[in-house]
Amino acid sequence: MPKITYIEHDGTAHTIDAEEGLSVMEGAVNNGVPGIDADCGGACACATCHVYVDAAWEHLTGEKNESEAAMISFANGVEPNSRLSCQIKVTPELDGLVVRMPAGQH
Amino acid sequence: MSGAGILIAGAGHAGGAAAAALRQFGYKGPITLIGEEPILPYQRPPLSKAWLKGEATAESLALRPARFYAQQSIETRLSTTIAAIDRATHQVRLADGTAIHYEKLILALGARPRRLPLPGFELQGVLELRTAADADRLKAAIGPGTRVAIIGGGYIGLEAAASARALGADAFVLEREPRLLARVASEPLSAFFHTAHTAHGVQIHLATQVTGLAGQGKVQAVQLADGTELPCDAALVGVGAIPNDEIAAACGLECSHGVVVDEQSRTTDPDIFAIGDLTNRPLPLYNRRIRLESVPNALEQARQAAAAITGRPAPSPEVPWFWSDQYDIKLQIAGLPFDVATLVIRGNPQAGTFAVFHLDAQSRVQCVESVNTPAEFMAGRQLIQKRKPVDATALADLNTNMKDLAA
Numbered sequence: 269m270p271k272i273t274y275i276e277h278d279g280t281a282h283t284i285d286a287e288e289g290l291s292v293m294e295g296a297v298n299n300g301v302p303g304i305d306a307d308c309g310g311a312c313a314c315a316t317c318h319v320y321v322d323a324a325w326e327h328l329t330g331e332k333n334e335s336e337a338a339m340i341s342f343a344n345g346v347e348p349n350s351r352l353s354c355q356i357k358v359t360p361e362l363d364g365l366v367v368r369m370p371a372g373q374h
Numbered sequence: 375m376s377g378a379g380i381l382i383a384g385a386g387h388a389g390g391a392a393a394a395a396l397r398q399f400g401y402k403g404p405i406t407l408i409g410e411e412p413i414l415p416y417q418r419p420p421l422s423k424a425w426l427k428g429e430a431t432a433e434s435l436a437l438r439p440a441r442f443y444a445q446q447s448i449e450t451r452l453s454t455t456i457a458a459i460d461r462a463t464h465q466v467r468l469a470d471g472t473a474i475h476y477e478k479l480i481l482a483l484g485a486r487p488r489r490l491p492l493p494g495f496e497l498q499g500v501l502e503l504r505t506a507a508d509a510d511r512l513k514a515a516i517g518p519g520t521r522v523a524i525i526g527g528g529y530i531g532l533e534a535a536a537s538a539r540a541l542g543a544d545a546f547v548l549e550r551e552p553r554l555l556a557r558v559a560s561e562p563l564s565a566f567f568h569t570a571h572t573a574h575g576v577q578i579h580l581a582t583q584v585t586g587l588a589g590q591g592k593v594q595a596v597q598l599a600d601g602t603e604l605p606c607d608a609a610l611v612g613v614g615a616i617p618n619d620e621i622a623a624a625c626g627l628e629c630s631h632g633v634v635v636d637e638q639s640r641t642t643d644p645d646i647f648a649i650g651d652l653t654n655r656p657l658p659l660y661n662r663r664i665r666l667e668s669v670p671n672a673l674e675q676a677r678q679a680a681a682a683i684t685g686r687p688a689p690s691p692e693v694p695w696f697w698s699d700q701y702d703i704k705l706q707i708a709g710l711p712f713d714v715a716t717l718v719i720r721g722n723p724q725a726g727t728f729a730v731f732h733l734d735a736q737s738r739v740q741c742v743e744s745v746n747t748p749a750e751f752m753a754g755r756q757l758i759q760k761r762k763p764v765d766a767t768a769l770a771d772l773n774t775n776m777k778d779l780a781a
Contacts, residue, residue, distance in 0.1 A: 298442060307670050308419075309419065309437075309669070338748040
């Protein structure tokens with residue numbers, strides 16, 4: 269299973285084995301990684317699974333769709349590499365992916 | 375007797391989230407999660423949508439995988455019903471007579487569908503939608519060519535109608551009020567959904583009084599006050615929910631249309647918290663108390679209780695919000711329409727992309743209903759939080775950037 273590393277705002281890193289086919293958000297929630305709230309459960313309705321994708325991985329995590337782009341532009345601390353992790357599917361190519369989390373999701 | 379530590383009564387969205395939040399906030403003691411249903415906490419919103427349409431699995435519905443509870447040392451006791459709370463001895467008594475001790479108790483007992491005291495509602499084929507088991511019964515009853523009567527034109531009924539149409543079933547909605555979503559949506563939004571459902575072949579009967587259901591053993595028709603009988607193969611009743619607060623009231627906790635809690639989700643007993651659909655909660659932004667039935671509310675209160683129990687600072691109050699998916703319509707609502715003086719429509723309802731902003735007398739946004747316009751939803755949520763007056767003309771003008779308005 270692809271390994272994903274989630275780095276909390278305070279620098280604490282969590283590396284987990286993520287199931288292919290699930291989302292990067294689900295990888296965090298299913299493994300008890302703090303810092304990704306995902307209130308809507310992946311419906312792209314809440315913007316509480318905001319992460320920053322490390323530069324090396326941006327080209328492999330796909331493009332934001334219109335809805336995700338609109339939602340995330342209003343998130344706190346938005347950056348060009350901001351994504352909603354419920355919209356990134358875990359694929360074999362993402363083995364080693366590193367994402368960082370904002371200070372808070374609310 | 376077992377237990378001590380934290381006992382969570384109710385394993386729905388609120389209870390499951392509270393268990394996870396306690397561990398996330400560093401609580402190291404025992405956590406026991408008791409649920410009446412035979413399955414671990416799961417997402418209810420997809421039951422009327424993806425689950426009905428066969429696009430979700432039991433796994434994808436689960437809030438967390440089974441291994442999460444083992445890894446986090448959260449003891450789960452499913453198919454277990456709570457009978458009473460003894461506050462003096464800090465014990466909960468289960469339906470089978472067993473007692474469990476608690477240091478802190480979190481009540482997350484939810485709400486149950488309201489039932490109509492009318493003839494024929496005990497017939498086979500009369501369904502409600504709250505649990506996965508309910509959804510399975512509904513799923514089995516609808517398919518190509520079946521005719522589903524939907525009693526109640528609220529969100530549950532309309533989402534089920536959309537799913538029924540997607541499955542090739544005929545659906546008709548019977549609503550007592552003169553418009554759909556009468557208690558929960560603005561008139562422009564009601565009108566929009568009316569048009570959308572009609573366009574998808576759902577028949578809508580407004581201002582219609584159902585007097586009973588008829589059938590031989592199984593429901594075969596809905597009877598209306600004017601004498602009409604509308605044939606059907608199944609009937610889904612979605613006419614609101616009632617909080618499961620009887621056990622809380624019986625042990626002397628203050629209840630008033632739900633268990634009364636404070637900003638930390640604490641009840642009138644300092645060792646008992648209550649969260650989710652069950653509670654009558656304060657809404658500081660609106661200077662009111664209300665019972666909310668929504669996932670974001672359950673999660674916010676789960677975090678409040680977990681923060682209070684672990685001695686963390688209280689999370690700042692959130693703007694209540696809701697969502698619904700029907701056909702290709704993505705509805706997101708932020709805030710509640712209290713003290714509304716003006717409605718401002720931004721966008722084009724005919725084109726299916728618009729938002730209804732509710733402003734108070736000081737021109738502050740109280741609520742936004744957004745249809746396929748996530749930016750308006752997000753900006754509206756921020757404007758509600760900020761309590762900043764907005765210019766209604768600029769708000770209605772699509773050339774005004776929502777980011778600038780919310781800044």
